[in-house]
Amino acid sequence: MTTSLVLFAISIIGFTWPFVWYPFLLRFLPRVSLKYAPNNTALGITVIIPCFNEATNLRKKLENTVRAVGPRPIQIIVADDGSTDDCASLAETFANEHPYIEVHRLPRQGKGRAINSVWNSARYDIIIITDANAVLNQDSISALLAPFNNPRVGETRGRYVPQEPRSITAHQGASGYQDFNHRIYVAESERGLLHVSGGALQALRKSLHNPDLTLTMSEDWDMTLEARQAGWLVIYTPEAIAYKRVTVRNDELWRQQVRLVYGTIQTTWKYRKLFNPLKYHTFSISFVSGKPAQIAGPWWIMLGMLASLFIAKGSLPFVISLIGPFLILVFFIFLNWHRARVRLPVLKQLEYI
DSSP, rough: OHHHHHHHHHHHHHHHIIIIIHHHHHSOOOOOOOOOOOOOTTEEEEEEEEEEEEHHHHHHHHHHHHHOSSSHHHHHEEEEEEEEHHHHHHHHHHHOOOOTEEEEEEOOOHHHHHHHHHHHHHOOEEEEEEEEEEEEEEHHHHHGGGGGGSTEEEEEEEEEEESSSSOHHHHHHHHHHHHHHHHHEEEEEEEETOOOOOOOOOEEEGGGGOOOOOOOSSSHHHHHHHHHHHEEEEEEEEEEEEEEEESHHHHHHHHHHHHHHHHHHHHHHGGGGGGGGHHHHHHHHHHHHHHHHHHHHHHHHHHHHHHHHHTTTTOHHHHHHHHHHHHHHHHHHHHHHHHHHOOOGGGGGGGOO
């Protein structure tokens, strides 16, 4: 009984850690003093827009990016990842009107490899990566670039905000989750612990990323951890907003979650050295408390259920109350898996959801 109670308590703490205990712990960690000068409009930037079948969004995206950049030296690279629609042709038409835009037609290889393929084509030291279906606010580029005046900063990350919901319920759920994440990112950034935020908008120094290294399914998080492991600070700039459509279709949502979980496992294993608290100190706590802790939630639930079974000592109604909902959940997971036809060899098709 004692062992079962301990396991049950551990499961509760593990499940609630990233949502309750870790935010509480952050309040007591020291803040980092970081100062930087106002944004330098003479600073040149390269914007990389990886895209796959984004013909309906791309022209709007390019127009939006040009407005957001403002009066500064600029290079925009459209990395077309083997699109089967008119995405590349539309980009080339727009590029004829704007000579600083380049269009790279690439074979289908996935978002991370598409970014790597055009990385060395960047002419400027600061590279901004933004999704083709993300709309930027007017001050986003200026907000992203300002921290780079401090030589300790290697990367900045913007804020993802759900937009144009087709389902009020889905919008409220996405907004609530993103609002919670926003508060965590602010607290982490103030303490020099930021390592992840919404992946629709980020900026980093060109020298920080080695394009010869294969990126994981979570390519934005991969590059951020690459910078953190090298000792650079990552700053969250909530004034830089990327608006994106909320995913509400069951098949799209399932594919998105598969990509998230698979990419998190890939990236966590790739940067497993960051778990070492002797070398990375409080950052190792922040690292494990983010995505790895969140995707471990179902495992903590199963541990708690098993512990509860032993505590109940075989009470049939109690067992049914625990196992019944779990079996129903498994059934719906299998149903969605069957409908979505998800297979690991084609996971690269999920990277743009």
